[in-house]
Amino acid sequence: MSHADEVTDTGAASDTGTSKVRIENVDKHFGRIVALEDITLDIGDGEILAMVGDNGAGKSTLMKVLCGVHEPTNGTIYVDGQAVSFSNPDDARRYGIETVYQDLALMDDLDVATNIYMDQFPTRGFGPLSIVDWDETYRKAERLLDERLDRDDIDAHTEVEFLSGGERQLVAIARALAFDPDLVILDEPTSALSVEATELVHETVRQLRAEGITVVIVSHSLDEIFGLADRIAVLYQGRLVDVADPTKVDRDALVHMMSTGTRPE
Numbered sequence: 001m002s003h004a005d006e007v008t009d010t011g012a013a014s015d016t017g018t019s020k021v022r023i024e025n026v027d028k029h030f031g032r033i034v035a036l037e038d039i040t041l042d043i044g045d046g047e048i049l050a051m052v053g054d055n056g057a058g059k060s061t062l063m064k065v066l067c068g069v070h071e072p073t074n075g076t077i078y079v080d081g082q083a084v085s086f087s088n089p090d091d092a093r094r095y096g097i098e099t100v101y102q103d104l105a106l107m108d109d110l111d112v113a114t115n116i117y118m119d120q121f122p123t124r125g126f127g128p129l130s131i132v133d134w135d136e137t138y139r140k141a142e143r144l145l146d147e148r149l150d151r152d153d154i155d156a157h158t159e160v161e162f163l164s165g166g167e168r169q170l171v172a173i174a175r176a177l178a179f180d181p182d183l184v185i186l187d188e189p190t191s192a193l194s195v196e197a198t199e200l201v202h203e204t205v206r207q208l209r210a211e212g213i214t215v216v217i218v219s220h221s222l223d224e225i226f227g228l229a230d231r232i233a234v235l236y237q238g239r240l241v242d243v244a245d246p247t248k249v250d251r252d253a254l255v256h257m258m259s260t261g262t263r264p265e
């Protein structure tokens with residue numbers, strides 16, 4: 001691979017707005033494995049940034065650095081211009097970063113509202129006498145599904161195991177939204193979904209952007225990438241190859257970058 005072809009993202013996001021998150025000179029090593037090497041990337045406030053790359057390119061590792069699962073070996077993460085250091089996902093959450101993992105991590109035998117609020121149930125009473133306010137839990141869940149996701153057809157009382165794949169994805173997104181995030185990371189959100197369910201999830205992602213939420217989406221689907229992304233960060237063997245504008249790059253060029261680590265002539 002020619003390192004001359006690799007880029008440092010100079011902050012194209014700043015052209016239209018400010019950076020929500022800046023990843024600066026980030027390396028991540030696992031023993032002798034270099035999973036990320038000198039990544040510098042701005043994630044623009046309110047944009048949908050797709051993260052793409054072949055297997056082993058470093059997408060998951062970069063996502064996990066962003067959401068506090070991994071600490072970078074070197075480099076700095078800035079949120080709203082402030083240098084931050086995340087030791088765990090709760091730290092990232094405090095800075096408004098939520099992640100929806102591919103496996104969704106839903107509890108199948110619990111209902112929708114419980115899944116959405118299980119980490120932060122509304123309570124009544126004070127101190128040791130406080131108890132879960134179930135009425136408020138269902139009310140809030142219904143409001144969230146209806147007003148934020150436009151899905152009043154998903155009943156907050158339904159056990160998650162009875163939902164379709166697309167609905168499960170939306171419940172997982174709702175759980176992230178319940179933390180009132182500024183940035184949501186979606187890991188392969190439609191990889192197991194039908195065309196129809198995929199379009200519903202895409203609608204939701206566009207809705208998040210319309211609300212001003214920044215979205216980072218890890219995806220292998222070119223349709224998804226070209227249909228949704230404002231910019232495309234291409235990784236290859238742990239390095240950033242390009243941050244492409246989907247209106248200016250075609251599929252062949254993207255596949256070329258993903259498979260060779262170089263930009264086309």
Ligand SMILES: Nc1ncnc2c1ncn2[C@@H]1O[C@H](COP(=O)(O)OP(=O)(O)OP(=O)(O)O)[C@@H](O)[C@H]1O
Pocket residue numbers: 030033034035053054055056057058059060061062
């Ligand atoms: N916890 C870990 N321990 C050791 N090596 C790891 C660990 N996590 C990732 N790696 C290595 O880091 C490199 C990047 O992996 P990563 O999972 O980030 O790639 P990816 O682009 O997400 O790939 P995929 O599309 O296959 O999920 C790979 O060589 C992988 O084996």
